[in-house]
Amino acid sequence: MAEFMTETEARSSGVPRPGTPGEPPEKAGDGAAGPLDGHEAAAQLERARALVDPELRAAVESLPGSMRRIASYHFGWQHADGTPAAGNAGKAIRPALVLAAAAALGGPAARAAAVPAAAAVELVHNFTLLHDDVMDRDATRRHRPTAWTVFGDADAILAGDALQALALRLLAEAPHPASVPAAARLAACVVELCEGQHADTDLERCAPDAVTLDEVLAMAEAKTGALLGCACALGALYAGAGEEEVAALDGFGRQAGLAFQLIDDVIGIWGDPRHTGKPAGADLAARKKSLPVVAALTSGTPAAAELAALYGTPYREEEAEAGELARTALAVERAGGRDWAQAEAADRMARAMQELARAVPDPEAAGGLLALAEFVTRRTN
Amino acid sequence: MAEFMTETEARSSGVPRPGTPGEPPEKAGDGAAGPLDGHEAAAQLERARALVDPELRAAVESLPGSMRRIASYHFGWQHADGTPAAGNAGKAIRPALVLAAAAALGGPAARAAAVPAAAAVELVHNFTLLHDDVMDRDATRRHRPTAWTVFGDADAILAGDALQALALRLLAEAPHPASVPAAARLAACVVELCEGQHADTDLERCAPDAVTLDEVLAMAEAKTGALLGCACALGALYAGAGEEEVAALDGFGRQAGLAFQLIDDVIGIWGDPRHTGKPAGADLAARKKSLPVVAALTSGTPAAAELAALYGTPYREEEAEAGELARTALAVERAGGRDWAQAEAADRMARAMQELARAVPDPEAAGGLLALAEFVTRRTN
Numbered sequence: 001m002a003e004f005m006t007e008t009e010a011r012s013s014g015v016p017r018p019g020t021p022g023e024p025p026e027k028a029g030d031g032a033a034g035p036l037d038g039h040e041a042a043a044q045l046e047r048a049r050a051l052v053d054p055e056l057r058a059a060v061e062s063l064p065g066s067m068r069r070i071a072s073y074h075f076g077w078q079h080a081d082g083t084p085a086a087g088n089a090g091k092a093i094r095p096a097l098v099l100a101a102a103a104a105l106g107g108p109a110a111r112a113a114a115v116p117a118a119a120a121v122e123l124v125h126n127f128t129l130l131h132d133d134v135m136d137r138d139a140t141r142r143h144r145p146t147a148w149t150v151f152g153d154a155d156a157i158l159a160g161d162a163l164q165a166l167a168l169r170l171l172a173e174a175p176h177p178a179s180v181p182a183a184a185r186l187a188a189c190v191v192e193l194c195e196g197q198h199a200d201t202d203l204e205r206c207a208p209d210a211v212t213l214d215e216v217l218a219m220a221e222a223k224t225g226a227l228l229g230c231a232c233a234l235g236a237l238y239a240g241a242g243e244e245e246v247a248a249l250d251g252f253g254r255q256a257g258l259a260f261q262l263i264d265d266v267i268g269i270w271g272d273p274r275h276t277g278k279p280a281g282a283d284l285a286a287r288k289k290s291l292p293v294v295a296a297l298t299s300g301t302p303a304a305a306e307l308a309a310l311y312g313t314p315y316r317e318e319e320a321e322a323g324e325l326a327r328t329a330l331a332v333e334r335a336g337g338r339d340w341a342q343a344e345a346a347d348r349m350a351r352a353m354q355e356l357a358r359a360v361p362d363p364e365a366a367g368g369l370l371a372l373a374e375f376v377t378r379r380t381n
Numbered sequence: 382m383a384e385f386m387t388e389t390e391a392r393s394s395g396v397p398r399p400g401t402p403g404e405p406p407e408k409a410g411d412g413a414a415g416p417l418d419g420h421e422a423a424a425q426l427e428r429a430r431a432l433v434d435p436e437l438r439a440a441v442e443s444l445p446g447s448m449r450r451i452a453s454y455h456f457g458w459q460h461a462d463g464t465p466a467a468g469n470a471g472k473a474i475r476p477a478l479v480l481a482a483a484a485a486l487g488g489p490a491a492r493a494a495a496v497p498a499a500a501a502v503e504l505v506h507n508f509t510l511l512h513d514d515v516m517d518r519d520a521t522r523r524h525r526p527t528a529w530t531v532f533g534d535a536d537a538i539l540a541g542d543a544l545q546a547l548a549l550r551l552l553a554e555a556p557h558p559a560s561v562p563a564a565a566r567l568a569a570c571v572v573e574l575c576e577g578q579h580a581d582t583d584l585e586r587c588a589p590d591a592v593t594l595d596e597v598l599a600m601a602e603a604k605t606g607a608l609l610g611c612a613c614a615l616g617a618l619y620a621g622a623g624e625e626e627v628a629a630l631d632g633f634g635r636q637a638g639l640a641f642q643l644i645d646d647v648i649g650i651w652g653d654p655r656h657t658g659k660p661a662g663a664d665l666a667a668r669k670k671s672l673p674v675v676a677a678l679t680s681g682t683p684a685a686a687e688l689a690a691l692y693g694t695p696y697r698e699e700e701a702e703a704g705e706l707a708r709t710a711l712a713v714e715r716a717g718g719r720d721w722a723q724a725e726a727a728d729r730m731a732r733a734m735q736e737l738a739r740a741v742p743d744p745e746a747a748g749g750l751l752a753l754a755e756f757v758t759r760r761t762n
Contacts, residue, residue, distance in 0.1 A: 067579065135535040161575050165575070172565035181553070187546040195448055
């Protein structure tokens, strides 16, 4: 679930900047740069990684031998033979959201207190990656062979199980009034992530004309939005926030997550292969029912019928006539899939901003979260 | 992991009654019958099922659609098509241990408070069953097709993930001072269960002469003893017990669990097929490195060499000469595997009794736990 952050680390997006109603601040947070130029977000991610990594490594070190070895490989800290590796554990978006939410509502003290929660969210994220890779038979993750290809299915499943347990142990062992509600919330989020992954595999098995836009949006919210929302909510809990603020920050993360997924799906069809690391149209070749595709398929246009016909047969590179993928992409575009996705992303970002303003009325304090949301939905580097 | 309770529901054992030092009570607990005749244990199991099932069903009902359906099938509450089923969710040994431990140290009020913990332990047990069945490719569980054969690997993995999360959510949502340490302890136990399952699959891949008795004992403790120990420890926590009592009850459950595993392994070789539901020698045909087998293999006797030769080639029913399994069983016996397992089981039960006496000096109060330990290690029905 929610493997997007690593997939898109090297991606660049040319989609229009989503609307930002509620007059979000031009400058905010505790960085010198404005939130919208990406520098502050990058600094936040780096700082989150620096704060959370020691906690994360200590937690993984506490695992018994084999589970530790598989987890250390998965995080990029070790090679398959157990020797140390340079490490590429991803962008730390979720931990950064936990810490930014805590700081926005409770300042530096809350941010410090929320470090175990940030590590717990990252552990849950990586538990889902380990299991999703087994289920989806994905062979590559963060430019390395996935854990199941190295250690086998059973060990990859077990290591994922252990990381989920470790996440909840971290929360339970952190002596803080927020520990209990945070653990309950994170556990509930895991259930939602499971349902989202189930819906995803289920939708991919459906005929192209049997999938509704509401279904795909609900799936994306459960699979992608839920953990981003939970990260923000946990940060709010560690800042001692009330129920309404916690719920609003959860909503902020969810909506930003959906905006991200929409834009990620646009890139998955029209993105620049030099930046994405996979050829443009890869999602189309896989006949993936991404959000723009389902919007197109359900548009009732002539292009929708053409797209349904293309999606009705599997793509075979050796047999496909030249330009088939380009023709498929054009059908999605003509059926309005691209425009819809971009407008929907802008709408979701607008909703995210509303939730953020509800939870954190002070624009200065909200700047860190705003910068992160902009960062994940509009990469400019 | 720890699938023994359901496997052995219909088993009968002729192993000698383990020693019970510390003069355990002849009559104890709140049942009218003595703890050693099995009636009190049966009554306790029935009462545990009655107390825990509503909590368990409510928790599973709270899951989103597909996860609920898979879990309801796994628990035996629904058929594969979603229609209600009579239900055979197993013997509730672990919930009964939680409740008996709480009652032993805190009386009826503690028992009532511990119901969510009892349900949480049962959820963790069932999460491990769902995943183990996927990893081990086991096709039958509680006389029905396993969840992965009905819903596929991905959904069985996801439902297991969801049950683990649900267990920890139950604890976190129960407003009780024991919630936090109980959640931390249960999460740590899950890590141990993962390591135990890893060790089990790992040992099965090893050459017969490459496995030591210590390794198999450590595996059995992690895979089988840990959750029984955790169940008792959680009960103690909900009774407000101190660290020493909690640790002693954990030790009691672990040692009783090991005693059980030893006796289960004896039954797996010499058990009566009319009672076990699988032919005598099934473990030998599968070349399983159970505890008596490894004791025999590492005995340095001539029979050990014969056994190693037999285990060195896979068993093929159609090719095996008549009586090969009987000859293998005899080799285990001649190499001392059977005697060792029975003596070790008695020793483990003795240790369990010592731990129990340490945690619950009052024999009357200890009766319920004693009856359960006797029940799982010496089935007489």
